[in-house]
Amino acid sequence: MKKNILFLCTGNSCRSVLAEAYLNAAATNWRGFSGGSTPTGAVHEQAVATLAAHDIDASYVRSKSWDEFAAPQAPTMDVIITVCDNAAGEACPIWPGHPTTYHWPFPDPAKFIGSDTEKQQHFEAVFAMIKTRLDEFLASHDTPEE
Numbered sequence: 001m002k003k004n005i006l007f008l009c010t011g012n013s014c015r016s017v018l019a020e021a022y023l024n025a026a027a028t029n030w031r032g033f034s035g036g037s038t039p040t041g042a043v044h045e046q047a048v049a050t051l052a053a054h055d056i057d058a059s060y061v062r063s064k065s066w067d068e069f070a071a072p073q074a075p076t077m078d079v080i081i082t083v084c085d086n087a088a089g090e091a092c093p094i095w096p097g098h099p100t101t102y103h104w105p106f107p108d109p110a111k112f113i114g115s116d117t118e119k120q121q122h123f124e125a126v127f128a129m130i131k132t133r134l135d136e137f138l139a140s141h142d143t144p145e146e
Contacts, residue, residue: 012036
């Protein structure tokens with residue numbers, strides 16, 4: 001049975017979406033979700049382009065409130081990971097089942113200022129950081145007996 005991870009950020013447009021989509025593409029025993037405290041309502045186009053460049057399906061991702069995952073009908077989360085400083089400092093909903101929580105701060109690529117090429121490179125760099133951290137997590141947690 002797959003375990004669930006919820007990636008949280010403020011806007012749920014970049015980092016948490018990159019983590020959700022990568023986990024779902026890479027993991028065999030985990031399912032990723034993402035949400036934000038103040039969702040922007042749209043996934044950043046460069047986040048979608050970054051995932052596409054790595055052949056990762058992003059057709060299902062959307063910017064949404066973390067409140068969806070605190071509702072009674074929501075899937076139970078085994079792990080909650082905040083991926084930005086803002087979400088880590090905010091009052092989170094009460095999560096059923098008392099999931100394990102982690103804080104993995106990553107720079108916000110949506111706030112990067114530069115040329116289109118520099119923005120693309122910055123998104124790639126942040127995605128590489130997220131991928132590395134998730135690969136390390138999966139190496140120690142993605143086993144059938146867990």
